[in-house]
Amino acid sequence: MRYLIINIILVGMLAGPVFSSGAGGGSVAQALSGFGLSLKDAGACTLGKKYTRGDCSAGRRCFSTVTAACAGFQLRFEIVSAIEEKDARKYMISRLTRVRTLYWGHADYPGMITARTEVPPELTARYVETGPLGFEALYMPAAENMTYGVGASDLIKYSAAMSYRYCAGAKTLGQIEVFAPRDTGLEALNAIFEKFSCAAK
Numbered sequence: 609m610r611y612l613i614i615n616i617i618l619v620g621m622l623a624g625p626v627f628s629s630g631a632g633g634g635s636v637a638q639a640l641s642g643f644g645l646s647l648k649d650a651g652a653c654t655l656g657k658k659y660t661r662g663d664c665s666a667g668r669r670c671f672s673t674v675t676a677a678c679a680g681f682q683l684r685f686e687i688v689s690a691i692e693e694k695d696a697r698k699y700m701i702s703r704l705t706r707v708r709t710l711y712w713g714h715a716d717y718p719g720m721i722t723a724r725t726e727v728p729p730e731l732t733a734r735y736v737e738t739g740p741l742g743f744e745a746l747y748m749p750a751a752e753n754m755t756y757g758v759g760a761s762d763l764i765k766y767s768a769a770m771s772y773r774y775c776a777g778a779k780t781l782g783q784i785e786v787f788a789p790r791d792t793g794l795e796a797l798n799a800i801f802e803k804f805s806c807a808a809k
Contacts, residue, residue: 634658636676641807643672643687644778648803653678664689681792681800682766684754686783693774696781700772703783704744707770708733710757711748727759734794740801741784745771747794754787767792775806 637650639658647653653676662670667690674685688699711732731749733756739745749758750768758764766787773782786800 636674639674639676640685643689643780643782644775644807645685645687645773645780645782646805646807647683648805653683681786681788682754684785684787686785688781688783690779691781692779693776696772696774699781700743700774700783704735704746704770707746707748707756708735727757728761731758731761731764739771740798741771741773741804743772743774745769745801747797749790750787754785764790766790767797769797769801771801773804773806777806 656675664670733748
């Protein structure tokens with residue numbers, strides 16, 4: 609039985625048409641600025657994928673994913689457009705809770721005999737009420753395919769972190785996920801978060 613790692617690409621659970629720009633369509637700075645977000649030193653990153661679910665025209669709510677490869681780490685953004693701050697807060701809490709629940713139960717282990725095992729304490733997510741972006745943050749190991757809930761240390765590929773940035777001017781909520789080498793410490797992950805801000809209008 610395969611191990612249980614629930615992929616948290618949250619917009620994938622939302623219905624709606626997908627409009628994809630594929631890979632290499634523009635720069636990371638351009639991709640993020642369209643959502644009112646800014647990344648310091650974005651020129652050192654290469655845009656991976658950018659795709660949107662829903663129709664963003666006329667102020668309609670839509671959901672977008674942007675991925676990027678930077679020097680020494682990777683990024684994944686899940687962005688909600690046309691969302692008020694009070695709704696963004698509810699959305700953020702529900703998503704963080706969904707990730708945290710991965711560590712409340714059991715995870716399948718890829719052994720021939722042992723089918724399930726609890727996630728060891730050292731592999732569970734660390735929750736911080738106020739992270740570098742001013743919102744809650746999670747710090748946890750991730751697997752090679754950038755998923756969470758890893759149940760065994762030999763499956764860990766990344767040291768990952770997740771937090772949020774709400775940009776009132778653009779009415780967008782950005783879920784920011786960082787994937788760095790597995791031995792990356794908390795301070796280094798926070799330093800990456802500190803590169804993000806809301807784009808100047």
